[in-house]
Amino acid sequence: MTDYVWYACYGSNLLTERFSCYIGGGRPANAKRIYPGCSDKTLPKKQKPAYIPYELYFAKSSKTWSGGGAGFINSERKSETSTLGKMYLITQQQFVDLVQQEVKLEGEFDINLNEVINAGQLDMKNGTWYDRILYLGKEENAPVFTFTNSMYLKEEINPPHPFYLRMIIEGLRETYQLENSEIGNYLKTRTGIKNTEIEKDLSRLIGN
Numbered sequence: 001m002t003d004y005v006w007y008a009c010y011g012s013n014l015l016t017e018r019f020s021c022y023i024g025g026g027r028p029a030n031a032k033r034i035y036p037g038c039s040d041k042t043l044p045k046k047q048k049p050a051y052i053p054y055e056l057y058f059a060k061s062s063k064t065w066s067g068g069g070a071g072f073i074n075s076e077r078k079s080e081t082s083t084l085g086k087m088y089l090i091t092q093q094q095f096v097d098l099v100q101q102e103v104k105l106e107g108e109f110d111i112n113l114n115e116v117i118n119a120g121q122l123d124m125k126n127g128t129w130y131d132r133i134l135y136l137g138k139e140e141n142a143p144v145f146t147f148t149n150s151m152y153l154k155e156e157i158n159p160p161h162p163f164y165l166r167m168i169i170e171g172l173r174e175t176y177q178l179e180n181s182e183i184g185n186y187l188k189t190r191t192g193i194k195n196t197e198i199e200k201d202l203s204r205l206i207g208n
Contacts, residue, residue, distance in 0.1 A: 004096050006087040006144040008050040008136055011071030012164055014086045014171020016047065022098050023090070038097040049175050050087035051145060052136065053077060058160045058192025059153035060129060068161025069192050071168070073134060073148045075121070084186060086175045087144060099147060103128035117143055120153065123150045158197045162205055169206055180206045 013019040019028075021027065023044070025037025055078060058069035073083055090098070092113060100109040103126060111133060116122040132150040135143060160168070172183050184202050190199045193199050 003091060004089050004142050005047065005092055006050070006089055006139050006142055007095050007098060008052055008085050008087040008144050008146040010052055010056055010073055010083045011087040012167035012171065014084075014175055015167050016171075016174065016177065018167050018171070022101055023094065035101055037101075038094045040091060040094055040097075042091075042094075042104040044088040044090050044167045046089040046140075048087060048139075050136075050139075050144070051117065052083040054083060054134075054148075055081045056083040056190050057153075057157065058190065059149075059156040059158055061158055062098065062161070062164070065164040068164050069158030070129065070164075071160070072129075072153060073146070074152045075134060075148055075150070078150060084172060084176060085146070086171065087139065089140075089142065092152040095145060099130070099133070100183070102130050102147065113143065113145070116145060157192050159192050159198045162198065163192075165198065166205055 009019070013022070017024060020043070021035045023038050024041045027034045052073060054073035054075055056073055059072055061067045062070045096109065096111050098113060111122065116133045116135045120135050121146050124131045124133070129149055130147045133145055133147050135145060137144055141192055169183055172178055173187070183206050187193055188199050188202055
């Protein structure tokens with residue numbers, strides 16, 4: 001495996017400025033958490049759009065985002081389902097550091113990425129929100145990974161907080177140069193937004 005891997009994201013890390021807090025450390029705008037950053041604070045070599053063949057939804061109650069739902073993907077593949085993501089080319093160790101920050105585990109931490117590639121996924125069984133690493137194939141000869149919950153959290157569906165959703169909106173705009181109407185059409189069908197109060201507020205949040 002190459003020294004570099006792609007990290008594919010689908011939530012607030014779509015916005016490069018927000019993702020930079022995972023690399024260099026700091027607190028994203030309107031978030032309630034300060035990230036320590038990676039041991040290697042070198043910025044990604046590349047970034048590009050990533051079409052992730054799993055369904056985006058929002059669940060649980062995030063203290064980082066004032067109690068709103070966090071973004072997850074349902075790791076059960078469904079035909080004709082795709083999530084608009086972004087991928088960053090970073091080192092293997094940066095990816096491990098990134099996952100450790102996301103799962104909020106202290107002390108020594110490692111992931112055998114070759115095991116993830118061979119099995120297609122790896123359940124870390126650590127009881128955290130993002131406990132499943134998924135292998136999404138290769139891009140430019142480097143493996144692509146993302147992470148989510150090992151279960152579909154249908155009993156914990158929760159709309160995202162406007163601060164969090166605005167980061168996703170700006171990330172979609174930055175990554176795909178979408179029109180406001182295209183962003184709205186994409187988000188309003190996601191579980192956790194569809195048929196909720198925040199769906200009614202989408203136009204204002206997007207800027208229509």
